[in-house]
Amino acid sequence: MYKGYSGKILRINLSNLQTQINATSPDLARRFIGGTGLAGYLLYQEIPQGIDPLGPSNKLFFCTGPATGTIWPTAGRMAVVSKSPLTGIWAESHVGGHLGPEMKYAGYDFIIIEGQAEKPTVLSVVDQNVEFHSGKPYWGQNTLRASKEIRKELEQQHGHVAVIGPAGENLVKFSAIMVDGARAAGRTGLGAVMGSKNLKAILVRGTGSVDVADPQQFKSFWEEGHQRVQENPQALEMRKYGTAILVATKQNIGELPTYNHREGVYEGWDRISAETFHDYYYHTSRACGTCRLACKKAFKVDEGPYKGLITEGPEYEGIMAMGSNVGIDDIPTILQAQHLCNEYGLDVISAGCTAAFLMELVEHDLLSEDELEELDLQWGNNNGLIQLMHAIAQRNGLGDMAAEGSHRIARQIGSEAEPYDMTVKGMEISGQDGRAHRSMALGHAVAARGADHLRNLVTMDQLAYKDVAAERFGEDKLPDICDPYVETYKALATVVTEKVYTIRDSLIVCWYTCSWPPIFWIEDFAQLLTSVTGESAFGSVEELMQIGARLVTLKRCFNVREGLTRKDDRLPRRFTHEPFPSGPSKGQTVNLEPMLDEYYSLYGWDLTTGVPTKETLDSLGLKEIAKDLSTRGLLPS
Amino acid sequence: MRVAVIPSRCTGCRVCELVCSEVHEGTFQPSKARIQVLSFDETVQDVPVVCQQCVDAPCLEACPQEAISRDIKTNAVVVDQELCIQCGTCVSVCVIGLDAVDPQQKLAIRLDEKSQMLLKCDLCDGDPQCVKFCPTEALIFTKKPVEGEFSVEEMMEALEYFLQQKELSLPGQEGK
Numbered sequence: 001m002y003k004g005y006s007g008k009i010l011r012i013n014l015s016n017l018q019t020q021i022n023a024t025s026p027d028l029a030r031r032f033i034g035g036t037g038l039a040g041y042l043l044y045q046e047i048p049q050g051i052d053p054l055g056p057s058n059k060l061f062f063c064t065g066p067a068t069g070t071i072w073p074t075a076g077r078m079a080v081v082s083k084s085p086l087t088g089i090w091a092e093s094h095v096g097g098h099l100g101p102e103m104k105y106a107g108y109d110f111i112i113i114e115g116q117a118e119k120p121t122v123l124s125v126v127d128q129n130v131e132f133h134s135g136k137p138y139w140g141q142n143t144l145r146a147s148k149e150i151r152k153e154l155e156q157q158h159g160h161v162a163v164i165g166p167a168g169e170n171l172v173k174f175s176a177i178m179v180d181g182a183r184a185a186g187r188t189g190l191g192a193v194m195g196s197k198n199l200k201a202i203l204v205r206g207t208g209s210v211d212v213a214d215p216q217q218f219k220s221f222w223e224e225g226h227q228r229v230q231e232n233p234q235a236l237e238m239r240k241y242g243t244a245i246l247v248a249t250k251q252n253i254g255e256l257p258t259y260n261h262r263e264g265v266y267e268g269w270d271r272i273s274a275e276t277f278h279d280y281y282y283h284t285s286r287a288c289g290t291c292r293l294a295c296k297k298a299f300k301v302d303e304g305p306y307k308g309l310i311t312e313g314p315e316y317e318g319i320m321a322m323g324s325n326v327g328i329d330d331i332p333t334i335l336q337a338q339h340l341c342n343e344y345g346l347d348v349i350s351a352g353c354t355a356a357f358l359m360e361l362v363e364h365d366l367l368s369e370d371e372l373e374e375l376d377l378q379w380g381n382n383n384g385l386i387q388l389m390h391a392i393a394q395r396n397g398l399g400d401m402a403a404e405g406s407h408r409i410a411r412q413i414g415s416e417a418e419p420y421d422m423t424v425k426g427m428e429i430s431g432q433d434g435r436a437h438r439s440m441a442l443g444h445a446v447a448a449r450g451a452d453h454l455r456n457l458v459t460m461d462q463l464a465y466k467d468v469a470a471e472r473f474g475e476d477k478l479p480d481i482c483d484p485y486v487e488t489y490k491a492l493a494t495v496v497t498e499k500v501y502t503i504r505d506s507l508i509v510c511w512y513t514c515s516w517p518p519i520f521w522i523e524d525f526a527q528l529l530t531s532v533t534g535e536s537a538f539g540s541v542e543e544l545m546q547i548g549a550r551l552v553t554l555k556r557c558f559n560v561r562e563g564l565t566r567k568d569d570r571l572p573r574r575f576t577h578e579p580f581p582s583g584p585s586k587g588q589t590v591n592l593e594p595m596l597d598e599y600y601s602l603y604g605w606d607l608t609t610g611v612p613t614k615e616t617l618d619s620l621g622l623k624e625i626a627k628d629l630s631t632r633g634l635l636p637s
Numbered sequence: 638m639r640v641a642v643i644p645s646r647c648t649g650c651r652v653c654e655l656v657c658s659e660v661h662e663g664t665f666q667p668s669k670a671r672i673q674v675l676s677f678d679e680t681v682q683d684v685p686v687v688c689q690q691c692v693d694a695p696c697l698e699a700c701p702q703e704a705i706s707r708d709i710k711t712n713a714v715v716v717d718q719e720l721c722i723q724c725g726t727c728v729s730v731c732v733i734g735l736d737a738v739d740p741q742q743k744l745a746i747r748l749d750e751k752s753q754m755l756l757k758c759d760l761c762d763g764d765p766q767c768v769k770f771c772p773t774e775a776l777i778f779t780k781k782p783v784e785g786e787f788s789v790e791e792m793m794e795a796l797e798y799f800l801q802q803k804e805l806s807l808p809g810q811e812g813k
Contacts, residue, residue, distance in 0.1 A: 070665050071655040098651065105668065144679055152802040157742075158673075181678030209658070209666035219659070226652075226770060239772075283809040284681050285773075287650035292772035294648035298681035300809060312681050 001026050003213035004066030004532035005034065010108045012123060012130060014197050015056060015115030019130045024109045030535065031621060034065035034109060036092050037506035037551040039081035042112075043090075044554065044625065049561050049632075053085040053189075054171060054196035056116035062103065062162070062202070065508040066533050069104035069210035069289075072222050073229050074510035076101055076289020080162075084188040085196075086173045086350070086405050087426040089559045090448040091188035092505075096288030096296075097180030099160040100508065105206025117198035124154050126205045135200035140166060142343040143178040150201055159205035165345030167393040168195035172403040174350035174428070178342060182296070182312030183288065186347035188427065188449050189405075213534030221531055225520070229292045234517035239285070242297040244274035246316035246431075247324075249463065253484060254585030255436035257325045259379060260356035261422050261429065261574055264436050265583035268329030272319055281331055283310055293512055299335055306332045311339040314348060320431035321352025326359060327380035337385055344393035350405060353428035355388050357406040358398070360420040366413055373397045422572050425450035425564070434575050434592075436585035437462045438483075439490040439497075442595040445569045446494075448555035455505070456498035458490070459516050468518045472496065487591055491598035499548025500525075506551060550620040553603060553612050557625050560634055566610030569596060606636035638712045638778060639690040640672070640758065640765050641786040644795075645810050646775035649676050649683030653767035653776060660766050671758040672767050672776075673744045675799040680806045684787065684795040685776065686733060687767070688745040688758040690714050691789065696727035696746055696757075712780075713760040723753050732789055734796045742800055745792075 001007040001024060011020040024038075032038040039061045051057040061081040068075055078100025084091030103111060106127050113123075120135030133154070138146040147161040160180055167175035168191030175191030176184040194200075212218045229235050237245060247269055250256035254264035270276065277299060287294035301309040314322065314334060322328060322337040341348040355377070361367050362377045375391065375398055376384040391399025401409055406428055410421035422429045427450030434441020439458035444451045460469040461484040469481050473493060480488040497515075500522045504514050507528070513519045522541050529538035537543050559568075571592055579587045600607050604616035614635050617626035629635045654670035662669050672687040694714045697705045704720035705727060707713070716727075727746055734743035746757040758765075760778075768778045777783050787795070798805040 071652065071659060076650075101667075105666065147678065148802045157800055157802060180676070181681070207666075207668035209662070209664040209669075211664050215659075215663065226772075230772065284645075285648050285810060286681055286683070287648035287772075289650065290652055290655060291648075291650050292652075294650065294772070310680055 002029055002066065002533040002535055003211050004070070005029060006104050006107050006109050006210070008108050009110045009112065010125065010130070011112045011114060013115045014113065014117035014121060014199060017132055030537070031547070032551065033503070033506035033529070033547060035063050035506035035508040036079050036081055037502065037547070039063045039079065039092070039110070040551060040554045040558065043081055043083070044558050044561075047083055051083065053083045053088065054192060058083050058193055058196070060113040060190065060193050060197070062111040062113070063508070064100045064103050064109055065506050067507040067509055067528060069101035070212060070218070070222070070532060071290055072509065072528060073225050074288070074291045074293075074513050075507070076291060077508050077510050078103065079505060079508055080177055080185040080190050082190055082193050084449065085171070085192045086189035087450050089425060089450070089562050089564060090555050091190060092449055093177070093185035093187045093190055094454070094505065094508070095177070095179045095183050095185040096510070097160065097183035098289045099162055099179045099204060101289050102160045102204045102206050104210050105208050106204050107206065107208050111202070113197060113199060116196065120198050120200055122150055122200050123202045124156065124159070125202065126156060126159070127207055135198065138200050139169060142166070143345050144181055144343060146201060147181065150203055154203060156203055156205045159203040161201050161203045163201040163345070164191045164194045165343060165393070167344040167346045168192055170393065170395045170403070171195050172346065172392060172395070173405045173408070174347040174354070176341070176345045176347050178345050182342045184342070184347070187349065187452070189347070191345045212532045214531045218531040221527055225524070226292060228519050229513055232517050232519055235293055235513070235519070238293050238295050238512065238517070241274035241278055242295045243316040244277050244297070244319055247273050247319055250431070252584065253436050253462070254580060254583035255433050255462070257320050257431050257433055259327055260325060260353075260360045260420060261433055261572075262360075263582065264433055264580045264585045266324035269324065271329040272323045272331060272334065277331060281335070286312060288510070291510065295512060301332045301335060304332050306336045309335060309339060311335055311342065313342065314338040317431045318348040318352070321349050322385065325352060325356045325431075326385055328382060328385060330382050333382040333385065337389055340386070340389040340393070344389070346389070346393060349430050350428040351389060351392060353422060354392075354402050354406045354409075355385055357409070357420055357422060358388070358402060361413070361417060364416070364420070366417055367398075371398055371401070419573055422574065423451060424571060425568055427451050429572070432457070434571060434590045435580055435588040436484055438485060438487050438590065439494050441571060441575060441590040441592060442490055442494050442599060445571050445592055445596065446599060448559055454511055455501055456494050457515060458493045458497050459518065460493060461490070463516065465518055472521070485585065485588055487595050491595045491602060495599060495602040498552055499545050502548050502551040503544055546620070549603065550622060553616065553620055554622060554625065556605070556612060557617070557622070557629060560611050560629060561632065566596065566608065569610055609636050611636050638760060638763070638780050640687050640760070640768060641777045641779050641783045642685045642687060642792070643775050643777065643783065643785045644682065644684040644787055644807060645785050646773045647674070647683045647685055648773055649674055650772060652770050652772065653685060656766045656770045660761060669749060669756060671756055675795055677798070677805045679804045682805065682807050684792070684805065686744045686792050686796060688714065689789050690760070695730040695732065699726045699730045701726060708759075711760045711763040713758070715759050716755045716757055718754055721755055723748055723755070727755070733792050744796060
């Protein structure tokens with residue numbers, strides 16, 4: 001097996017309490033690298049079409065890549081891959097902290113959870129020893145407490161824990177898996193998959209090593225990498241403020257989701273800006289493994305109803321979801337809402353955006369007094385938001401309906417609610433708006449897990465990186481490629497970016513330092529991969545981009561098999577038909593269809609259906625996938 | 638000289654552990670790092686623990702083989718692995734983690750079970766790499782006391798809290 005990998009995949013079946021260790025296949029590593037790439041192939045092969053995401057046939061892949069556990073900056077991350085209970089399609093969610101590296105030190109590239117336990121269970125993986133423990137003492141506990149008690153009870157204080165809270169236990173469709181306290185594999189409802197398997201937590205402790213192919217070459221490369229991050233001015237800004245600096249950035253271009261995306265500017269933005277958080281509430285900074293950015297900011301509340309609260313986060317996304325998008329400008333409320341999401345194990349984006357959706361329904365009298373019970377969900381109601389978070393996690397009253405996510409609620413209420421359903425493929429939209437960030441309009445529409453900003457978000461137009469854009473896409477694409485309000489070149493930028501990011505997600509390294517600030521790009525990943533794995537083919541940028549196309553197309557095929565086509569690559573009507581009423585992006589809407597045509601063409605997918613053609617699949621080395629889809633009659637003729 | 642630890646600057650990134658293992662073991666293996674980071678999730682704080690090269694070092698004095706000595710150039714208390722018989726006396730007398738039931742849970746000096754090697758900070762021959770690569774200057778190579786640094790007693794307390802999984806609460810950071 002190549003270096004960099006641990007070389008083993010651990011399978012744990014909760015139905016029969018059996019464990020199995022397989023070798024990681026060098027052939028598959030060469031084709032799909034690792035992380036969500038390799039997981040994509042295995043998920044396609046092992047999860048039958050049409051299964052219930054919350055049934056025993058679904059599997060949960062805890063994934064690392066060849067860079068995980070090395071000292072390369074931001075190599076502390078990992079991904080969880082499965083079939084989503086929120087959307088019924090491809091699910092992936094990435095998480096920082098230290099669990100990914102710990103898996104590698106324990107000797108595993110992947111840990112795959114199969115089946116369904118009869119009773120609440122806690123798993124411990126300490127090097128080669130896998131043990132099943134009763135999860136009963138911890139069932140119902142919040143995530144921080146459960147992690148601590150499990151580490152103490154198992155006498156594995158140095159272990160790292162992935163855990164679900166009450167939300168995952170109660171199968172909330174957007175529940176999260178929490179790692180090392182406040183790091184979340186938040187999106188796509190993976191906490192519910194873990195909950196459906198009666199798995200409260202996995203503790204991993206590893207004392208082994210990660211070895212690289214060329215230690216000398218790698219050393220000079222990682223030293224330079226750390227230096228490049230250390231000297232980057234935007235990285236320094238992020239180290240001080242975290243991602244909250246985006247609040248001002250978005251406000252300035254009219255892309256700060258406000259009142260359920262009705263507006264792109266928020267009158268209270270400066271009361272929830274990075275400076276306000278930092279100057280009045282800053283407590284400490286935290287980094288995931290090997291990261292110099294330390295973008296995770298902890299805050300402390302010294303007065304008011306949440307006096308004494310210390311909590312990690314929120315990121316920009318949490319500030320948007322629990323702030324501008326619900327019309328709340330009170331930082332302690334935003335912190336408490338974020339804290340409840342961490343403690344209950346909820347995806348902060350879907351939870352906040354579902355709250356915004358419900359608030360708009362209330363505004364339009366689409367929820368009855370009976371349904372609302374005691375909840376006051378007027379825009380900007382601090383207490384209403386907090387009560388709703390409790391209700392969702394416990395599935396109390398309206399929370400039981402809200403726990404199903406915006407899209408299911410909209411379908412239940414009917415056509416009157418549809419205009420306010422801000423989801424794509426059933427997942428709530430992250431804190432961007434395609435009307436003020438045209439590449440993101442396409443990105444949200446096509447991403448494999450639904451409204452996703454992390455798999456293909458182009459920062460060239462949003463943050464106007466003109467020099468970087470010229471370098472990556474050519475001088476001739478300026479100024480249009482950096483203009484956030486036009487569609488021109490956005491499909492090209494999205495496709496190139498998406499291929500690079502999918503390589504990033506198979507390594508696995510962080511969004512930050514690759515996407516924003518733009519420090520590392522595909523050339524760096526080529527060098528990283530060759531020095532770590534020893535496979536010289538990875539040193540070719542062309543080859544890596546081809547693998548990138550393979551991995552994006554593979555995830556697409558997983559969704560195609562579940563019945564998705566071009567008709568599912570759509571945006572909420574608000575983005576395409578409702579011009580922004582005010583701000584720098586006033587009057588803007590998205591013209592999606594031409595971008596979709598160009599996007600499919602660039603990948604070699606069929607324009608009518610959005611399904612990859614047989615020729616494309618064959619040329620990408622996905623013959624077995626082509627054969628499977630062809631047998632099912634799903635390939636375009 | 639010694640590696641002074643300023644926990645209020647630490648972000649818990651563990652670059653120190655990785656570079657330490659790379660330098661001493663030629664691989665990425667934090668379990669063998671001579672410096673270990675303790676994380677406290679509820680108060681969101683991290684405390685690196687590393688040998689403070691005590692003036693009257695109990696490990697040095699207790700070693701029956703005289704395998705532990707002071708490097709005159711760097712002031713590091715260093716182990717001669719050739720002379721060491723892995724008796725564990727030094728581990729048992731180290732004050733950091735004095736109350737730890739399991740000697741494996743001691744951090745500043747400990748015996749690696751697999752290799753039967755004593756793991757202890759040797760100050761990298763006068764150029765400690767953890768200090769060099771720490772992103773936030775939470776580790777300082779110094780002879781003099783440093784503001785905000787943890788004493789041996791405070792490290793002892795942090796380790797005790799960590800083993801009990803109790804929350805250690807330190808003042809917040811400056812935020813730079």
